[in-house]
Amino acid sequence: MTDTAGLTRHANAPRRLVFRTTTPDHPDAAPLLADLEREYDARYGEDLGEPASVELARWPAEDFVAPRGAFVLLHEDDRLVAGGAFKPYDDDTVELKRIWTAPEHRGRGLAALVVAELEAEARRRGFRRVYLTTGPRQPEAVRLYRRAGYTPLYDTARPAEEVGIHPFEKLLGPAPAPDDGDDDTATTALDAASRAALDRPVLPLRHPVRWVAAALVLVLLLNLVETLFTNEQWGWPAVGRWLFSPAILTGLQLTLVATALSAVISFAGGVVVAIARLSRNPVLAGLAWGYVWLFRSVPLILVLVFLYNLGSLYPTIGIGIPFGPQLEVPTTNLLSDLAIGVAALSLSEIAYASEIVRAGVLAVDHGQQEAAQALGLSRRRQFVRVVLPQALRSIVPAFVNQVVGLLKASSLLFYVSLLDLFGVVQNLSSTYPTDIIPLLVVATIWYLALTSAVSVVQYHVERWTARGSVRTLPPTPWQRVRAAIRRAAPLARATPPASIDDRTVS
Incomplete structure (x- = not known):
């Protein structure tokens, strides 16, 4: 994956989102698959009768490679922030899989951007329908797909655990005419308002009173510890x-x-x-x-x-x-x-x-x-x-x-x-x-x-x-420590090596 344009930028320069097409067995996809495995195991444990690694390896890597499928990673200034894939479901349908956003980048609409990119790629290849499933303990995924225009294929009035696997479908329109003047720009379905929201950083709510109270308690605690060792x-x-x-x-x-x-x-x-x-x-x-x-x-x-x-x-x-x-x-x-x-x-x-x-x-x-x-x-x-x-x-x-x-x-x-x-x-x-x-x-x-x-x-x-x-x-205390270590480790340390295709999100 070679994309050297704009690697150096000023602090006020806009962030650069780039889609890179890869394969499931490529090292670049390892952080995505590892975090999906961890999250599936945390949410479902042994309820599914098998570990998450079995489901993630259920289909061969060839199903996610053109012309049958696609596996895309979304990088922001060469840091992996999201990704997803699709594989063939039937002659006219693709099935979305592996939709993922890095934990520290959730809430920015990146998953919607990945879904739109996969839909656009499926449309360009002549597919007319998208099918996908999600689990009963992933309400944020259900909200994402319903907002993206997907139709639930289950009774929405029933409880999520009673429904079990949640299937969705969406019909794709005809592929847009190619634009020779902008070959490297992704044709996504996001409008200008969505892109503006995407570029706006998520700022945490500030709690000054809470920090002042914590500082006072810490001072009192340190004084108590001091008396324990000096008396x-x-x-x-x-x-x-x-x-x-x-x-x-x-x-x-x-x-x-x-x-x-x-x-x-x-x-x-x-x-x-x-x-x-x-x-x-x-x-x-x-x-x-x-x-x-x-x-x-x-x-x-x-x-x-x-x-x-x-x-x-x-x-x-x-x-x-x-x-x-x-x-x-x-x-x-x-x-x-x-x-x-x-x-x-x-x-x-x-x-x-x-x-x-x-x-x-x-x-x-x-x-x-x-x-x-x-x-x-x-x-x-x-x-x-x-x-x-x-x-x-x-x-x-x-x-x-x-x-x-x-x-x-x-x-x-x-x-x-x-x-x-x-x-x-x-x-x-x-x-x-x-x-x-x-x-x-x-x-x-x-x-x-x-x-x-x-x-x-x-x-x-x-x-x-x-x-x-x-x-x-x-999560157990040990699981919290492991999660903190994972969050501290960078998902992508440098520009990924050569891959199949790069597309910049405008």
């Missing part, structure tokens, strides 16, 4: 000495065990209590409501103290006929301290977990349950296979927040003689009074680390439960 009272050498000490790690292990057991028990119990509250049986619904009312009203520390002194209140617990024969079990030393702590945490958390589960179940559209009933499913299968999986999208974020609260509430186990992380720190503080602040910092660091780990699990569980409910899953 010797924090005792960072002692923090490093205590952070991985055996006593601290033993307390940390107890915190993890108590939190994990309580989280599992509270979620399972919350599901049971929620089902009871939603039950049509007034006895079950009333008992479930009373349970939630009681344990949401009583502070956790009181539940712990009551269970810890259960032996004094009830020396024995009997199960049998009321006011009749009883099977009695002594309560003294019946449960270990860890079992008492886990039981107290679980009893309190079940009340909150049941409300979270109940809210998630009520958030599911009632039509889903009606559809399950119409299929003849039993009530148990309706709940397990239809309602609960959809309710998890609402339940998971709220319940993980409860787990974080449960992690911090486990520090109350210290008051019933359980040396969890906080209890070990309290004991060591009384033994080493000069290290009180460093020990508190150690506890803070470990609680921050545990909460961060729970948040990471929450993020991935939310992505898993959101499948099928959103058109495009939000």
Whole structure:
């Protein structure tokens, strides 16, 4: 692709848009195909049953080469900004493929320019119709084709996901008479207003107040960081000495065990209590409501103290006929301290977990349950296979927040003689009074680390439960980093090498 005219220009000179015809296997087309593959995978994932690379390699490169097809790249001052292609569909029809705009150049009408160029080329070759398809999760493509005059070949009143593949067609008029005086100028369908809009740069909206607020927050944060490292009272050498000490790690292990057991028990119990509250049986619904009312009203520390002194209140617990024969079990030393702590945490958390589960179940559209009933499913299968999986999208974020609260509430186990992380720190503080602040910092660091780990699990569980409910899953942090690296790398570093044809957009 040789086009040396106007490579050097002044800052105020107009930008130069050049169409260059190439082939799909040419190195110049690699950025276009790579970004299309990334975007298809991000939008559809495994929903199509195959990776995007399979679709991009479905047709041979010969289908996109004259006289059968065309593959064009749009350069702006030798930087690749857009592109597209067509291949033969039948004797009178071409099919548009690979319509693409560089992410940093979207919103300028470049895709419309590519479509117009492909239509003009198809018209020059004697084709009379254009056909194309797009996916259900590409609303911007649907808008582009409808604005360009394409007729939808599907019911536009149906939801996009229900339609699936969106086909379009457009009839082409006769080819214009050749103009011998302007052989190198592309005959596009854009009018003067479209070209003026194309040359107008897209300016981002300015937010001066936002930047001022960000600067103030950054200054305050830097001052806080400065005090952390300049104030010797924090005792960072002692923090490093205590952070991985055996006593601290033993307390940390107890915190993890108590939190994990309580989280599992509270979620399972919350599901049971929620089902009871939603039950049509007034006895079950009333008992479930009373349970939630009681344990949401009583502070956790009181539940712990009551269970810890259960032996004094009830020396024995009997199960049998009321006011009749009883099977009695002594309560003294019946449960270990860890079992008492886990039981107290679980009893309190079940009340909150049941409300979270109940809210998630009520958030599911009632039509889903009606559809399950119409299929003849039993009530148990309706709940397990239809309602609960959809309710998890609402339940998971709220319940993980409860787990974080449960992690911090486990520090109350210290008051019933359980040396969890906080209890070990309290004991060591009384033994080493000069290290009180460093020990508190150690506890803070470990609680921050545990909460961060729970948040990471929450993020991935939310992505898993959101499948099928959103058109495009939000990118992971690693995907955001990769996307930023791609945007930083120039799409075209220099004038591309020789290709088949160059055409300048006037």
